[in-house]
Amino acid sequence: MDSTRRSFIRGIASAGASTVAAVALERTGYLDTATALANTAEPSDFSAFRAIAASSADAFEVPEGYAAKVIIGYGDQFANEDGTVLTYGFNNDFLAYFPLNGSDEGLLFINHEYPAPFFQHGVTAAASKTAAQVALEQESVGNSILHVKRGADGAWAVVSPSRYNRRITGAGPVHRFTGPLADNPAYPGIGETAAGSLANCSGGITPWGTALSCEENYQDYIGYGWTAARTGTPDYINGNGSDATTQPAKYGWVVEHDPYDPSFVGRKHTAPGRFRHENTAFRALANKPFVLYMGDDIANGGVYKFVSELPYRPGRREENLRILSSGKLYIAHWDPQSRRTFDAPGGTLTSPTSGTGYWREVAESELVDTNARIAANVGAAEFQLHYATNRPEDVEVDEDGTVYVALTNNSTANDTHGSIRRLREAANDPTSVGQSAQFTWEDYAPGGPSGRADEGEQGFSSPDNLVFDKAGNLWVVTDISSSVLNNPANPNAYHRNNAVFMLPRSGPNAGVAFRFANMPVEAEATGPYFTPDEQTLFINVQHPGEETPNKGGVYGNPQTYTSYWPKGSKTTGQNPSAPIPSLVAITKLPDVEPDPDGDGGTPPPSNVIPAPPTGTPAPGKDGTPARLSFVSAARQNLASLTGGGLDFKLRIDEPATLTVTLYGQLTTRTGRRGKPRRLARVTQRVNVSGDVTVRLRPAATLRVLLRRERVVPATLAVTATDAAGNKATRTKRLSFRRS
Template sequence: MPTSSPSSDAPRPESLVPVDPATGQHPQAGRTRRSFIRGVAAAGASTAAAVALDGAGITDLLGDSAVAAGPPTPFSDFKALAASSADQVEVPEGFRADVLIQWGDEFLNSDGTKLRYGFNNDFLAFLKLDGKPDEGLLFVNHEYPAPFFQHGNKGPGGKTAEQVELEKDSVGNSIVHIKRVDGLWQVVSPSPYNRRITGGAPDCAFTGPLRGTIQQNADGTPIEIEATAAGSLANCSGGITPWGTTLSCEENYDGYWSTTSSFGYGWANVPGNDKYNEKTYAHYGWVVEHDPYDPSSTPRKHTALGRFRHENTAFRHVAGKKFVLYMGDDKAGEGVYKFVSDREFLPGRRSHNLQILEQGTLYIAKWAPEGRRRFATAAAGEAGGSPVTPESGSGEWVKVEQNELVDTAALLRKRIGTAEYDLHFSTNRPEDVEVDADGTVYVSFTNNSGSGVWDFHGSVRKLIEAGNDPTALTFTWQDYAEGGPTGRAGTGEGGFSSCDNLVFDSANNLWVVTDISSSSLKGSISEKKYYTYHGNNAVFMIPRSGPNAGVAFRFANMPIDAEGTGPYFDADESTLFVNVQHPGEVTPDKPTAVYGDASTYTSWWPAGNKTAGLNPSLPRPATVAITRVKPGTGPGDTTIPPSPKPEGPTGKTTVDVPETVTLATLLSKGVKAKYRVREAARIELILYVRLPKVGRLKSRLLTVARVRKTVKAGAGSATLRPGTVARAALRTRRGRILRAQVRLIVKPSDGTPQVVRRSDAFKVR
């Protein structure tokens, strides 16, 4: 892939973090959750049934943000796309999509260390480099491996040590230095910033009350937290902090030891990997803090934030108040959390701020009258109907005790009781929690198809702290929006489901990516009829003000079996970075799948497009940069991989015939002429044969056959067979070698006077 060289005056580690001299803090801090809300949030609002869009107040809900809309961004205006099930990334006309880096790509640290980009990239953050408007760092999570595509194993058992090491190397995090050259982003390699954190290295340090202790699981068995853990894994979503660090969330950590779980990888069953057993070692399942600007820094796992299936983080800072971090437990039936630090955030006091997440109090949200959004029947949930549960209420934050931090959800259930927990603490899979600039907390509930719940499309809830105080212990809540088909007839306005990550732009538009399970998508092995309208997963933009407030417009389509994750704008909002995760992931579930045989894979993205029959290839997760095409720059492509295109005005018009045709074949079947034209046209194909002198018969050029037709741009063919009179003339030269040609005459169908002529010769024996 393209690379560019770093500056020769690379900064020393202690000076890598840029600080705004006016505020004394990292420049990313000024954007807080306003620009980097990531999750379902208001996304689902646009998918309410069209007939109820206004009556239900959806438009008002989406326009009720206290944040004023800014001027249009380069992404605010586009022609929405139709739903697609094609094996490609697609963006609208006027934009281009480019693969920035993909699984397996090599990039270098300045010391010569070779690094490889990991698998299944999820969360990403773009971090500015001080004084370099066209340079930055990408911090990327790599959530989980893909054993089948990496070494052929379909199941979690029977792995060799080498295969486990290969999987370890593919997860964790990447920190990638990038630079914009001629309007397009490229990887800078080598660079002192380039770094990998894997599932086995480097050692991450534990902080907080559980460091170096032995605790008890919910079943009463002892579980150990040492001072350090080898690397990081199950890194799903994450967040940033106002002091310039990134937070990576270890989500599905509980399957790496298992040989039976559907998310099992069997690592702990390979000698030397016993500490990946989540039943005996609590080394994974935490929020991990990284300093992308300092390559010498040690990642830290914060035990004060609890151990559960962390999806993401979103902070809120109010001057004079303790620092607050919101989190969700990404599992159907689990809860929403808030951490209140013992410390305030103090701009310019980085050594102080780096300890903010080490000590504090963790709380879980208790919802009244009920936490889950439920439907009377499965059919009602599939159709995106009305729930039987209240759509607003109140709540309180219940303290999580220190001994419950190690196995948070299970120990809370044990203390509270299953019935009470399910009624007041359970929610429908909180895949993201985010904070708008006015302090409103948005919780995205992706879905919960469980019996008695039947929430197939998910919803959004907004939470307002009492007195708008982030440290308050009570709150009010309201269901903000719901997912499902809209019934709207406009292209790209059909709605979406099961939304995941989200980001606001400065014009107050909401950008959303969706996360329908690959096996349930249209055309997949367990296709669900209620997702048919959606096609593949996609990226949407939802205006929150103006005449189109509340309408979701489809901006980008994902390839087969994939989801878009981690949407993030660069500093000037001229680029939208999106991760394309797990293309082709259903492949191992097919009994016909054969490792190494791309024809048996469900996706060939990004090098190929299976639906177009283009270039059978190994599917690879990748980070994509989407930019608006600027005057004077190359147009790029609106699809990845580029769609096969007919020849344009600068392409070639050709005609091709076999080198030799027998007279018998010519007389009986004719000759097949293949042609290619560069635009729609009226064409004429003429077959000429030169007859040699025989006796008194003179040599002459005979017009043997003609074909006229109107064609589209591209390739085609036609058969030219001599007529009755011509066949009689040709028979008189039997036994002689005849010279022949097919001439192609192209007249553009738009009436322009240009005529193109091409010909190809052959022999008749």
């Protein structure tokens, strides 16, 4: 068995969290260029959409027919079943879904990369911070483990309290080191344990059901004022270069956690090296060494792979939990040169776009400060020519073993837009190393303007996290620096806000980037992750409004902030409020085929967070969408539906216009379920808050068809539009049966 993250996810969709199923996937996607409607031969709910235009609005935007909802944001509280109250951290980045009940209930493992002193307490000068302010920052980084569940209405929520809910912060709990540098007298700055975890950027999963969290920019924390005087420990000094041998090197490692086991002690693995880890991507062959691919997210950083000493044994979890403790680390040596170079920013490419390479072994003495020590040992010129790359961020492995690397950008090489590079191992053997085992590489998808006319196809810039869907499409989120976003003088001004793209990998438009979602002002999307059934795409929105302190923002005065998302919109001036890094769930609303009664059968409206139009909020309201909930869904029987109709009781917290639509799947002539079609719709004005009853009755032609059915799966979709034009959408799954 040869498994990767994608085959692992596909496997747990049908077999549960403890089983890995490696399934070959034929990729035969196509794209309709006339309409920019993405589609695939093996469709999922996220492989067919109408691409959207670039935007600079302070809103989270998705295509028509999709809904996006914030699940949790910084400062929100949740609880463990022992009564411990936990606070969701800042700047959420990597996330992974670990099933408890298939795709409807699971655990989200989430990284919190770094604090934001301005938004947290207002003091940005490190020397001026108090110990309490530093402690607040310590508590805001690390990891969150969230128990989440999808309700009957399709909406996701945190289950609280839950035995699974917990936080790992920059102050604790204690983690243990493993591998050759743990408790090694030659490296006294490491020792046996570390307090907590920090700088948690991206990460990965393992086929034995653990999460790997990557500590990236660990060097920044003294700059935050995390001194021994304020924290009580020198551990945050983070020695580099020659200092790393004797000074603390407690952070900068790949850290393993078990989301399913609240008692698990986090493990910081020294064998995969210490550098600015972005993420991990595995390839696992049964009874063979386990392989991790990693990138060093720094301009001119290297691409690495770790080959374990112990073999991967499917189903033998306790043995596999020792895999990352021993093995060899290797760095990619690229020929004819490693960096993608240009004659000027946004200019002409001056380097090859393909070549060969091999994996050079990293010595134990190079593990503690890997990048600097390798560069010193091979020489600066050699390192720049054959090892340095353009900010290798995410690395992912396709089911066929091909490795994809997101090279974000690199000003030292005049690479403004970055690219996606792919690498194929010699003989497709991930354990192949040394100069006699040559891999091949090519720059598969370059960033930059595409030159295409359609507004949703104008190209991506600065690729970051990558993920595959089950149809084989490659999804890409972008990481253009907030300081240059929407700057007319910058080559990537065409891109506007950061975004999410889908790239089909076969058919006439393979490699074309189709824009799926837009981020709010100065934010980036991170950690894209599908549930196994691909009914939900989770996205973290990181650092909205982060340029506020550099653009005259005044702490405590939201009107001076550069973003108000998710509670408001800077673009429309609606509800000035502090921007909040948040977790978002994107779902697809029901597809609808034409109605037999000829009224169009349009799908339910999509949801944009917050996507308010220009206007004044209703008096007494804060400008956020109305709160809408289901109270009861009536007796779900076909006799009532085809008779006098059914009453549905809803609850709303402010006056609004309700659009209530019932969709159902009728049996086709072949005996199969057809696409959801609109059965009934009513629009009703609600002038006061509280409970409201809405009656739905299908048209006569539909009632005739419904009387032939024994069971009709259905969805109730409700949209509330308040006085300011804000929209809130809820859906509820139903099933009508013949009495």
